[in-house]
Amino acid sequence: MGPEPLWTGYRHREIDAAGWMTFWRLDPREQSFALTDWVGVPDRPGHRLWSRAATPAGVRAAWQTSAATVSLEIRAELDIYSLIAPVDFLVDGVLHARRPVEAGEQRITVELPPGPVRLEIWLPQAGAIGVRAVLFDGEAEPQPPVGPRWIAYGSSITQCTGAFGPSETWPALVAREHGWDLIALGFAGECHLDPIAARTIRDTPARLISLCLGINIYGGETFSGRTLPGQVESFLATVRDGHPHTPIVVITPLQAPNVEGKPNALGLTLDDVRACVELGARALGDPELQLIDGRTVLSIEEAQALYVDDLHPGPEGYRLIGERLAPLLTLPL
The missing domain is CATH 3.40.50.1110 (SGNH hydrolase)
Known part of the structure; x- marks a missing residue:
């Protein structure tokens, strides 16, 4: 396992028994009826709001690393628009790799340039996404979010x-x-x-x-x-x-x-x-x-x-x- 990422951009994180994390941008615990009363009624606005809230748009993490590769364990399902967006890997603030995400469980591996570098992983802005682990083959230090x-x-x-x-x-x-x-x-x-x-x-x-x-x-x-x-x-x-x-x-x-x-x-x-x-x-x-x-x-x-x-x-x-x-x-x- 790699170091625990400092994911940012979400309100509540939910982890299931298999270790898959869902990043909620609104906290479902603050509105208990939202995930139960309208399940199976996809044309009701409340139901759609919570499916959107579980999509990790803007959720990301950063590391300072000298590793040669990084791997992301990710799980995805189509959203109601039948979309799954890619994952972006940025090195020192510049897009280094963009990888498509398929439906199901997968591991995405990206080669990194000689370090040390600042790596950011931006999760998909569309799709039902779960993340389990970020793995490095070398040293990696999670970085907190910066700026106002x-x-x-x-x-x-x-x-x-x-x-x-x-x-x-x-x-x-x-x-x-x-x-x-x-x-x-x-x-x-x-x-x-x-x-x-x-x-x-x-x-x-x-x-x-x-x-x-x-x-x-x-x-x-x-x-x-x-x-x-x-x-x-x-x-x-x-x-x-x-x-x-x-x-x-x-x-x-x-x-x-x-x-x-x-x-x-x-x-x-x-x-x-x-x-x-x-x-x-x-x-x-x-x-x-x-x-x-x-x-x-x-x-x-x-x-x-x-x-x-x-x-x-x-x-x-x-x-x-x-x-x-x-x-x-x-x-x-």
């Missing part, structure tokens, strides 16, 4: 299942550029201002918090024009209770060329949702809260060229989002 912590909450566009790999989601790219300790709370289809998400952010120490709000609410018809501003205000108030002076950045939905101007079943267009999110955010009168209009992140023309469907960027789109948001997401001096 940033929490990024959002939808599939924050989980970035379609990115090239887990180290190239837009939150990962921003965090790596700034040297931040990322907590990635992107939940595909499940950014619905759930209280468990608000409490998790409230109770997790952070120097910066960003919240991409609205696209799932539009598509899922979660709230009306009457209820959405209040829900945003309530969510932000809960977050602020645990972070009295932490900068909070609220990002409204990015451009969605084939959806813009189309009312959902509750009569809200995406622009209506943007306005409601902004209204709820401004209701706090919070001087440490910043708003970013998502329409300014990508132009309509860029979205048309880079999206793989009506809503989701492809890998190059996620890279561009990271480039655009990196200078806007900053810590106070």
Whole structure:
């Protein structure tokens, strides 16, 4: 066995009898009904939220090592989108190897350059993933996370299942550029201002918090024009209770060329949702809260060229989002 990794980016770790670890980005112990009441009912939002929470987007570990090889014991199952993302191995901050992950149990071995080097392993941002061991054929010293912590909450566009790999989601790219300790709370289809998400952010120490709000609410018809501003205000108030002076950045939905101007079943267009999110955010009168209009992140023309469907960027789109948001997401001096 190798040295015990210092995995980071998760809320709760569960280990089964065979030693397989599941990294939960929300803690299922804090909401006991979530894993039982809706099992077998895959169209219920709560069930999907917890399957997303068990996907280790942004979960990673680092070592200082002079070993010649590293091996990762990993187990994977397809998520409900029939996806399993790869594993990324970074050496001294640069992508060294990207390895596909197949369904089932497997050992992935990667040769390393002459050391000592800093190795990071980023776990897949899509798929039902378990990890059992990280093995080295030489010395390896686990390294704690470094840099100020940033929490990024959002939808599939924050989980970035379609990115090239887990180290190239837009939150990962921003965090790596700034040297931040990322907590990635992107939940595909499940950014619905759930209280468990608000409490998790409230109770997790952070120097910066960003919240991409609205696209799932539009598509899922979660709230009306009457209820959405209040829900945003309530969510932000809960977050602020645990972070009295932490900068909070609220990002409204990015451009969605084939959806813009189309009312959902509750009569809200995406622009209506943007306005409601902004209204709820401004209701706090919070001087440490910043708003970013998502329409300014990508132009309509860029979205048309880079999206793989009506809503989701492809890998190059996620890279561009990271480039655009990196200078806007900053810590106070």
